Amino acid sequence: MDELLDRATAQTYASWFRALADPTRVQIVEYLARHARPMSVGEIVAAVGLAQSTVSQHLKILTEVRFVLVEPVGTARHYRINDACVGCFPSAADVVMGRPAPNPNGAC
Amino acid sequence: MDELLDRATAQTYASWFRALADPTRVQIVEYLARHARPMSVGEIVAAVGLAQSTVSQHLKILTEVRFVLVEPVGTARHYRINDACVGCFPSAADVVMGRPAPNPNGAC
DNA sequence: CACTTCCATCGTCGATCGGCGATAAACGAT
């Protein structure tokens, strides 16, 4: 009767979409993508004009779903888009079709 | 220098993703899609097992981005998936490519 | 060693979210 999509799958989908549910994170992702090179936190801070701690928190959320990747370079950390995750990011059609949600902890 | 995606576009993208950023809304959308027919609020309430006011609020959020459509039928209101919006729902690739966000107030 | 730079984390604050019950509004039926 109920036949609902199981909660765990729904939650995984929701966490994917939540990663891009904030305009600042959308701007960060687009910014990283357009300048197609790893960028430091300082560069991103200068671009978005928010506090460093705020940007760092946004980057953490984006990396938790493997949407951006990070690589330590000396004392800096270079962030870049994970092209694989861009491709596997779920669409509304995936939800509608009831397809299994991509695993955010996996390799996409 | 800044070259950020303009805030309005970013906010439009964010509101699209926010509509599916809650597991209950994901379940509602999948439920509406699988039973491919207009469904009343009461049916959806029975399926998700939450209070009627809560479900009504979720349906409001989903209709605001035209993701589901509503049609009054007597005293009831029938909700159904907007197939056009399923197709035009933005993907991560759209964000990365800087494509203009689909207008949630338009006809998709 | 000290000192600087770059960044993550912590604590706080106001705002928003997701849930609820209660109420109101719209409509059909009696």
Next chain:
DNA sequence: ATCGTTTATCGCCGATCGACGATGGAAGTG
């Protein structure tokens, strides 16, 4: 007109979010 049904809206509450400043840790430089 009244009643019952169906749904939207309101007010409230606890939890989470997004922003900030301050602190602290890791790495390079003197």
